Amino acid sequence: MKQAGCPLCESAxxxxxxxxxxxxxxxxxxxxxxxxxRVVWNEHVPELSDLAPADRALCMEAVVCVERALxxxxxxxxxxxxxxxxxxxxxxxxxxxxxxxxxxxxxxxWAPARREAPAAQVAHVxxxxxxxxxxxxxxxxxxxxxxxxx
Amino acid sequence: MKQAGCPLCESAxxxxxxxxxxxxxxxxxxxxxxxxxRVVWNEHVPELSDLAPADRALCMEAVVCVERALxxxxxxxxxxxxxxxxxxxxxxxxxxxxxxxxxxxxxxxWAPARREAPAAQVAHVxxxxxxxxxxxxxxxxxxxxxxxxx
Numbered sequence: 582m583k584q585a586g587c588p589l590c591e592s593a594x595x596x597x598x599x600x601x602x603x604x605x606x607x608x609x610x611x612x613x614x615x616x617x618x619r620v621v622w623n624e625h626v627p628e629l630s631d632l633a634p635a636d637r638a639l640c641m642e643a644v645v646c647v648e649r650a651l652x653x654x655x656x657x658x659x660x661x662x663x664x665x666x667x668x669x670x671x672x673x674x675x676x677x678x679x680x681x682x683x684x685x686x687x688x689x690x691w692a693p694a695r696r697e698a699p700a701a702q703v704a705h706v707x708x709x710x711x712x713x714x715x716x717x718x719x720x721x722x723x724x725x726x727x728x729x730x731x
Numbered sequence: 732m733k734q735a736g737c738p739l740c741e742s743a744x745x746x747x748x749x750x751x752x753x754x755x756x757x758x759x760x761x762x763x764x765x766x767x768x769r770v771v772w773n774e775h776v777p778e779l780s781d782l783a784p785a786d787r788a789l790c791m792e793a794v795v796c797v798e799r800a801l802x803x804x805x806x807x808x809x810x811x812x813x814x815x816x817x818x819x820x821x822x823x824x825x826x827x828x829x830x831x832x833x834x835x836x837x838x839x840x841w842a843p844a845r846r847e848a849p850a851a852q853v854a855h856v857x858x859x860x861x862x863x864x865x866x867x868x869x870x871x872x873x874x875x876x877x878x879x880x881x
Contacts, residue, residue, distance in 0.1 A: 627809070628798060628802070628809075628810050629791075629794070629795060629798060629810075629812065630795045630798045630799045630802065630810075634792075637791065637792075637795065638788055638791075641779075641787065641788075641791045642784075642787075644779070645779060645780045645787065648778060648779060648780045649780045652778070652780065658817075659777070659778075659815070659816055659817050659820065660778050660779075660780075661813070661814070661815045661816075661817070662779065662812075662813065662814045662815075663811070663812065663813035663814075663815070663839075664811070664812045664813075665809070665811045665812075665813070665839055666809055666811075667808075667809050667811070667829060667836060667837035667838070667839070668837050670809065679817060686817060687817035687818050688817070688841065689813075689815055689817070689839065689841035691838065691839035691841045691842045692841045692842060693843065
């Protein structure tokens, strides 16, 4: 059921990396964070606890697929995971590769910036995205297929 | 295995609400956020994807127990979930009840404050904690027992 006026019901919300019936993964272009993805649950539900147990597990395993592809290909210092939704109460997970050189590290991306992200490093990670996203989509596809079979 | 110098290996990290072999739930006293909890995985692992699938599921279901108790008893505007660990790379989930009157809403708690949280509202939510935490512990106990049985 789509919710009128909800930006995640009315559009993909970013560059689509993978889409299945239950969820999709998008890349979002937040300046200085070259590997910032979101796992969006397609149905308009506000909180993780609104999902049935099997759907919660699928949603979190999708988050883990994104995290794993980021760790393998971009070798970040950390992965940040967050489901906030204070402005858009439609369940979506931020999955963000964090680097020691990024504009906010070690602060959360929502805190004030500490420095300018170096363009060369941002470009280096951005160049990894085609391979990274192909691997991410492959893992997500396997996950989605297993969820259909189960 | 404990990691020397890690604050979540060397201490509980807050007021203990529930502890099992694999994880614990603590309440943290962050000014103006009267219902701010953390689910801490007891073993020192940095990221969610470092856990085995069954452990990931247990960890996330513990997060959901905390979320559910917060929603039932405190009726917040939103629940915020986050695993960041930029400063303490030991897997822990922030589970935060957010209210429209809180100091940062609708911004994340890591953004600059927008107002002072009204003391009466903070005190009202704080007064709900005994019952809320008893229910939270009961749910977590059931979850932990099922994980031992399974």
